[in-house]
Amino acid sequence: MRLLTVAERDSGGDIRPAADEAIAELYAAHWTGLVRLAWLLLRDDLAAEEVVQDAFIAVHRRWESLRSHDSAAAYLRRAVVNGARSGLRHRGVEERYLTREQAEPGGPARRTEASAESRALEAEATSSMVAALGRLPQRQREVLTMRYYLDLSEAEIADALGISAGSVKAHAHRGLAALRDRVEAVR
Amino acid sequence: MSDRTGSLHPDLDPAELERVERHLRQSLAQEARRVRPGDRLDAILHGAHEAGPATVGGGAGPRHWLAPVAAAALVAAIAGGAWWATQESGTTPTPAGSPSASAPSPSPSTDASPTSAPATTQPTGSATSAPGATVQVALPAYFVGPVGDAAPTYKLFREFVRAPLPQQATDVDRVLASLSLAMNAQPYSNTDGYLQPWSGTRATGARVTSDRIDIELSGPGAEGFTPEVERLAVQELVWTAQAALGRGAIPVRFEVAGAGELFGSIPTDQPFTRPSTDESWRDLAPIWVTAPTRDQVVAARTAVTLEGEATVFEATVQWELDRGGSKVGGGTAMATIGAPSRGTYSVALGRLTAGTYTVRVWAASPKDGSVAAEDSVTFTVR
Numbered sequence: 263m264r265l266l267t268v269a270e271r272d273s274g275g276d277i278r279p280a281a282d283e284a285i286a287e288l289y290a291a292h293w294t295g296l297v298r299l300a301w302l303l304l305r306d307d308l309a310a311e312e313v314v315q316d317a318f319i320a321v322h323r324r325w326e327s328l329r330s331h332d333s334a335a336a337y338l339r340r341a342v343v344n345g346a347r348s349g350l351r352h353r354g355v356e357e358r359y360l361t362r363e364q365a366e367p368g369g370p371a372r373r374t375e376a377s378a379e380s381r382a383l384e385a386e387a388t389s390s391m392v393a394a395l396g397r398l399p400q401r402q403r404e405v406l407t408m409r410y411y412l413d414l415s416e417a418e419i420a421d422a423l424g425i426s427a428g429s430v431k432a433h434a435h436r437g438l439a440a441l442r443d444r445v446e447a448v449r
Numbered sequence: 450m451s452d453r454t455g456s457l458h459p460d461l462d463p464a465e466l467e468r469v470e471r472h473l474r475q476s477l478a479q480e481a482r483r484v485r486p487g488d489r490l491d492a493i494l495h496g497a498h499e500a501g502p503a504t505v506g507g508g509a510g511p512r513h514w515l516a517p518v519a520a521a522a523l524v525a526a527i528a529g530g531a532w533w534a535t536q537e538s539g540t541t542p543t544p545a546g547s548p549s550a551s552a553p554s555p556s557p558s559t560d561a562s563p564t565s566a567p568a569t570t571q572p573t574g575s576a577t578s579a580p581g582a583t584v585q586v587a588l589p590a591y592f593v594g595p596v597g598d599a600a601p602t603y604k605l606f607r608e609f610v611r612a613p614l615p616q617q618a619t620d621v622d623r624v625l626a627s628l629s630l631a632m633n634a635q636p637y638s639n640t641d642g643y644l645q646p647w648s649g650t651r652a653t654g655a656r657v658t659s660d661r662i663d664i665e666l667s668g669p670g671a672e673g674f675t676p677e678v679e680r681l682a683v684q685e686l687v688w689t690a691q692a693a694l695g696r697g698a699i700p701v702r703f704e705v706a707g708a709g710e711l712f713g714s715i716p717t718d719q720p721f722t723r724p725s726t727d728e729s730w731r732d733l734a735p736i737w738v739t740a741p742t743r744d745q746v747v748a749a750r751t752a753v754t755l756e757g758e759a760t761v762f763e764a765t766v767q768w769e770l771d772r773g774g775s776k777v778g779g780g781t782a783m784a785t786i787g788a789p790s791r792g793t794y795s796v797a798l799g800r801l802t803a804g805t806y807t808v809r810v811w812a813a814s815p816k817d818g819s820v821a822a823e824d825s826v827t828f829t830v831r
Binding site (some may be wrong): 281284285286289290291293294297298299301307308312313314315318319322381391392395397398406407410411435438439441442445 | 470474478497
């Protein structure tokens, strides 16, 4: 709320201070979550932070038209998902991810803070599910990650991906069914 | 939840669906928790000001892929001057394994054939060869510091330090950059008491294969430390190199320019590695605080969780939270496992009002109740 006041006060003149403050607030609220989202989509520390940094810079540049925390947050999500996709295309990070994954799931390359022991245990518990998720088509992976990591609604996911709510439903359904077949059936 | 998701998947058995959903949710949460983003607010603001406001109707978004990277590189070049300085001063890249003197050294002669390596062998000093764009990454670096008892006893602490890396960083780049950070304890010596056993010494080159890490050092290390600190100083580089690579306990070998020993006493004709997990206490400080991180800025609306690793008697640690010098919280926490194994602990501190906080975690000696080990971190809520 404080931000809007500042933005309004500055609306006639230089918007930079308002934008700076808005970015700082958005950063405090969303930076970690979005980097983690980008990481889940990209599996690459470097690229994840870059993509989200890009998104924040884009919001700063458009702050005049966005103006509210909520619309900026929605814009951030769109930018991060798009950035993650273009990051995958541009930089071959997927290959890097796959080779690293084969080398050592849960390795320090992921900047893990867990001990070696807990890392091993967690890796065992999650690797099959995560590996299966990684093999899903991109759309399904995006939908499931936003749904079950960020707990976004269908409408929010539809907005972030630029698709209809019906498509979100369909992707989620197919993705979950595939995960059931690939992971749960084995157990 | 079951309502909405149930309608999403009419032909999946609800119980089955719920199990998949729960499993997926847990897996994603666990995966995500491993990621600890570094601080980029300054880089973002800097990048935004460089770029200027978007023109009307101009599609910025994902298309201006390169601009922020360049801005980040600029910030990196300013913030990470130490690393570049170190790299640039080593302008004579010595090929790994080549004897420095005319007299052939007996043991490392086999190292000179790079084609024999089973995996990709990268040339020494490649970190200096790419002056292109860099990105800020958090690299693991271990330091020798006091564990917090009265003695004082020294063990290893791990930090994640922001540093610039070339965009297409190789394994060698990562290893050398991490070593460079670990060997410069100066930024922490006043605040944390970290020792500087590598003062005046640089890692001048490295080679990485699937089963071996070779590290070239410009000298044998600083003088005046106890044998145990010297041992830890070597282990500090071993842990750092292995962590930077992230492929487990790959044996490390050292070559010291003009010397066959580290610190004048530790022979280099042997491989080094980290101890097995049940003996990590030999090297690692009994208590680490891993979250919040040093000087982290936390949003006031975010719940704060204290996390760390501990190798302590009865798996018990005590903690205290201070705000502006007065105690605002405290208690006891249990690690997942007691000494000699290394466990993790976690304490939900909840949402905190704005301010600067210090959280201190310690373990009491089973003998007399004195502080046997401690670690602390200062962070800001705003």
